[in-house]
Amino acid sequence: MDRYDIAIVGAGIAGASLAAAVAPHASVLLIEAEDRPGYHSTGRSAAFWSESYGGAGVQPLTTASGSALHDGGFLKPLGALHIGRAEDEEAIHAFLAAFDGTGISLAAVDPATLVPGLRADWTLGVLEASCEYIDVAALHADCLSRARRAGAQLMLSAPLRSAERVANGWQVEAGALSVTATVLVNAAGAWADRVAAIAGVVPIGIRAYRRTVAQLRVNSTLPERMPMVVDIAGRFYFKPEGAGRLWLSPHDETLVVPRDVAPEEIDVAMAIDRFEQVVDWRVAAVEHKWAGLRSFAPDRLPVYGFDSAVPGFFWCAGQGGFGIQTAPAAAALAAALLLERAPDPMVAAIDPAAYAPGRFRPLA
Known part of the structure; x- marks a missing residue:
C-alpha cells in the first residue's frame, strides 16, 4: 500500500x-x-480579481494574492463599477465604510460617464479601479x-x-x-x-449554492475599457468580453445538493430582465449559459x-x-x-x- x-x-x-x-x-x-x-x-468561474469581493473578512487574502497573480501573468486590467439608485445610498456608504483604511482605491464617480446607455435612475457609482480579469x-x-x-x-x-x-x-x-x-x-x-x-x-x-452566468451578444458598441458593472444591492453583475459580448449573472445563490448543476431558464430570464432595467442596450442573443457551484461556511x-x-x-x-x-x-x-x-x-x-x-x- x-x-x-x-x-x-x-x-x-x-x-x-x-x-x-x-x-x-x-x-x-x-x-x-x-x-x-x-x-x-x-x-466555471466568472474570472475576476476584486479586492472588495467577499467582504472585509476576505479582503486581506485577496489583496495579499495580488502580487503573485500579477507576477505570474494571470491578471489584466478590467476595473469594477459599483452602481446604485437613490434608494441604495445607504448601501453605498456602508460599502465605502467597510473598506475604509484597507488601502483599496474606491472613488465616487458619475456612472453614466463610464457606461453608455445607462438608464437615468442609476445615479450612484463607486469605481474600484484595481479590479482585474483572472486567467x-x-x-x-x-x-x-x-x-x-x-x-x-x-x-x-x-x-x-x-x-x-x-x-x-x-x-x-x-x-x-x-x-x-x-x-x-x-x-x-x-x-x-x-x-x-x-x-x-x-x-x-458548508453549503453549496448554484450561480448562473450567461454570455450575451448586444446590439451596442461597448467602450474598449468599460469596467465590470456590479449592483451595490447584489442583484446582478456584468462584465465585457469583447466584440459586443458580455457575461451577465443575476448574482443568484440557490441552495442545492452538491451535484453537476445546469442553468435554470428562469434565472437566465431574471438576469436579462434586471440587465434591461440598467442599460438601454438590446440583447441580440444568449450565446451560452452555464451554472457553477459556490460553497460557503455559515x-x-x-x-x-x-x-x-x-x-x-x-x-x-x-x-x-x-x-x-x-x-x-x-x-x-x-x-x-x-x-x-x-x-x-x-x-x-x-x-x-x-x-x-x-x-x-x-x-x-
Missing part, C-alpha cells in the same frame, strides 16, 4: 494551489472524484503543474469511498486507490461536509486549519466565489498551518484565527 505525508481530497483551485505550496516539503497525493480537475466550480484556466493549470514538478501525484476519477483513522494517520480508499497518509486534507469544495462525514469528522455546515469566511476534534484532519474549504482570487495567499496561509512552519511573508500579517475550523465547535 502506497503511503503519503498528505492526501488532499479535491483538485479544484483550493486543492491544487495547496498541493503546489506543500509538495516541495512533503509527499502529496491529490485525489479528484471527476475525470478532470476543477470541473464544478473552478472551471483562471492558466492559474489552475500552473498550480497543478508546480505540484507535479515537486513530486505530487494526481489521481482522477477517484471519489472518496472511505477514510479511517489508523495508528499512523489515515487509511484512504478512493476509486480504485487504497493508500495511507499522515494528514487528510479536505479541499472538496461543495462536497466538503460530505468528505468530513465519510472521515468521521463532524461537518461544519459565516461566509473560508476555513483553513486542523480540525480541533480529529487529529490529522485538515480543512481547506468554504471558499465561496472568491477561491480563485485568494488562491496564492490562501494556499500560503494553509500550507504554513499544515506544515507547522513560519508563514510566507505574503501572509505574515494575516491572522489565521479568523479562518480556523474551531470557530464552529463548542468550547469544551
